[in-house]
Amino acid sequence: MELRSIKWGSPLLSDIAQKITPSATLALSARAKEMAAQGHDVIDLTVGQPDFNTPAPIVEAAFRKVREGATGYTPTPGTTELREAVARVFGDDYGLKVSPENVIVSPGAKYSLTIAMQALLGPGDKVIIPAPYWVSYPKMAAMAGAESVILETTMEDNFRLTAESLEEALDDNVKMLVLNNPSNPTGVGYNRRDLEKIASVLSEYPRVWVLCDDIYRKLVYGSFKHLSFAEVEPDISSRCVFVDGVSKAYAMTGWRIGFTVGPKELVGAMTRLQGHSTSCPAAVSQAAALEALTGDQGCVQDMLNAFTSRREKMLQRFSTIEKIEVIPPDGAFYVFANVERIIGMKRPDGSVISDDTELGDYFLEDAHVAGVPGSAFGSPGHLRFSYAASESRIMEALDRIQVSLNKLD
Numbered sequence: 001m002e003l004r005s006i007k008w009g010s011p012l013l014s015d016i017a018q019k020i021t022p023s024a025t026l027a028l029s030a031r032a033k034e035m036a037a038q039g040h041d042v043i044d045l046t047v048g049q050p051d052f053n054t055p056a057p058i059v060e061a062a063f064r065k066v067r068e069g070a071t072g073y074t075p076t077p078g079t080t081e082l083r084e085a086v087a088r089v090f091g092d093d094y095g096l097k098v099s100p101e102n103v104i105v106s107p108g109a110k111y112s113l114t115i116a117m118q119a120l121l122g123p124g125d126k127v128i129i130p131a132p133y134w135v136s137y138p139k140m141a142a143m144a145g146a147e148s149v150i151l152e153t154t155m156e157d158n159f160r161l162t163a164e165s166l167e168e169a170l171d172d173n174v175k176m177l178v179l180n181n182p183s184n185p186t187g188v189g190y191n192r193r194d195l196e197k198i199a200s201v202l203s204e205y206p207r208v209w210v211l212c213d214d215i216y217r218k219l220v221y222g223s224f225k226h227l228s229f230a231e232v233e234p235d236i237s238s239r240c241v242f243v244d245g246v247s248k249a250y251a252m253t254g255w256r257i258g259f260t261v262g263p264k265e266l267v268g269a270m271t272r273l274q275g276h277s278t279s280c281p282a283a284v285s286q287a288a289a290l291e292a293l294t295g296d297q298g299c300v301q302d303m304l305n306a307f308t309s310r311r312e313k314m315l316q317r318f319s320t321i322e323k324i325e326v327i328p329p330d331g332a333f334y335v336f337a338n339v340e341r342i343i344g345m346k347r348p349d350g351s352v353i354s355d356d357t358e359l360g361d362y363f364l365e366d367a368h369v370a371g372v373p374g375s376a377f378g379s380p381g382h383l384r385f386s387y388a389a390s391e392s393r394i395m396e397a398l399d400r401i402q403v404s405l406n407k408l409d
C-alpha cells in the first residue's frame with residue numbers, strides 16, 4: 001500500500017499549513033550543502049549558528065547529569081534549578097525583580113517566541129514587525145492567527161524602527177511589537193535614546209505588549225551595550241516579554257533551550273501551551289543550560305573575541321568592494337549588505353540580474369559563496385552574510401565575490 005499523496009493547495013491541508021512556506025534561509029543553505037556534496041568548494045555564509053563546539057564543561061555537565069538519572073520528564077516550565085538560574089541572571093543583567101515563576105524554559109528560543117505569541121495573540125490582533133526581520137516572526141504570528149504589520153526601516157536610520165513610523169502604525173488592533181535587539185539579519189542594536197523614544201510612543205498604547213527577542217544580547221561589539229526597556233523605561237517593562245536562550249552565546253543551537261521571562265500569568269498560559277505540545281524541554285539539555293548560565297563565562301568571551309576579529313576583517317574587506325554598502329553591526333554575527341547598485345547589471349552571458357535572489361544565485365553558482373537574499377527578511381536589495389565561519393574562509397569568500405562582481409557589466 002502506498003501512502004496518500006497530497007497536492008499543495010489541497011483542502012486536505014489546513015489553512016495555516018498552506019500559509020507556512022519553507023524558511024528561505026534553510027532552503028538556501030540546503031542548496032549550498034547540496035553543491036558541496038557534489039564536490040564544489042562552497043563557502044556557506046548563510047549559517048545562523050556559531051561555528052564552535054559547545055564548550056567542554058557544558059557537555060561534561062550534561063553527561064554527568066544523565067548518568068545520575070536525569071533522563072525523564074522534568075516539570076513543564078523547566079527544572080527548578082534552571083528557572084532559578086535564569087531568574088538570577090535576568091534579575092542581575094536587566095535590573096529586574098524576577099522570580100522563578102516569571103520564567104519558562106522551552107525547547108529553543110524559537111518555541112519560546114511561538115508560544116509567547118500564541119498566549120497573547122489571536123484573530124483580529126495585529127503584530128508590528130520592523131523589517132528587515134527574522135524570517136520566522138510573521139509565520140509565528142500567522143500560527144497564532146494574528147496579522148503582521150511590517151514596518152520598513154532604512155539604512156539611513158541604521159535599520160532601527162523609528163518612533164515616528166511606530167506611531168503611524170499603531171491603532172487599537174495592535175497588540176504586540178516585536179523588537180529584536182541586536183537584530184538578525186542586520187546586527188543593529190537599539191541605544192538608550194532609541195528605546196526611550198519608542199517607550200514614549202508605547203506609553204500611549206497600554207494594550208501593546210513588547211516581545212523582546214534578546215537572543216543575541218551577549219554577542220555585542222565595540223562600545224555597544226545591550227539595553228532593554230527594563231533598564232531604560234521601567235514603566236514599559238511590565239508589558240515586556242523577554243526571550244533569550246543558550247543557542248547563540250554558548251554555541252548550543254542543537255540542545256534546543258530558550259527562556260522567556262514575563263508576568264506570572266503569561267508564564268502560566270505558556271506553560272499550558274507547552275505542556276500540551278512538547279511536555280517539557282529535554283532534561284539533558286536543561287542540565288547543560290544550567291552549567292552554561294552558572295559556570296565560568298570565559299567561553300562566551302572567547303567566542304566573542306573570535307567574532308570581533310572576523311567582524312572587523314569582514315567590514316574592512318567590504319569597504320574595498322565597490323557597489324556593496326554595509327553598516328557596522330552592533331551585535332549578532334551577520335553583515336547585511338546593500339547590493340542595490342549591482343541589481344540591474346548583466347551577467348557574462350548578457351542576462352540581467354534582476355533582484356537580490358538572482359544575485360544570491362549568481363554568487364552561489366559563480367563564486368560558490370552562499371549568502372541569504374534580503375527579500376527573505378522583508379528587505380529586498382540586500383544579502384546577509386554570516387561571519388560564523390573561519391577568518392580565512394570569510395576572506396576567501398569576499399575575494400571570490402569581488403572576482404564574480406568584476407565579471408558583471
Ligand SMILES: Cc1ncc(COP(=O)(O)O)c(C=O)c1O
Pocket residue numbers: 048107108109110111134180183184213215245246247253256257258
Ligand atoms: C533572532 C532570532 N531569534 C530566535 C532564534 C531562535 O533561537 P533558538 O535556536 O534558541 O531557537 C534565532 C535563531 O536563528 C534568531 O536568529
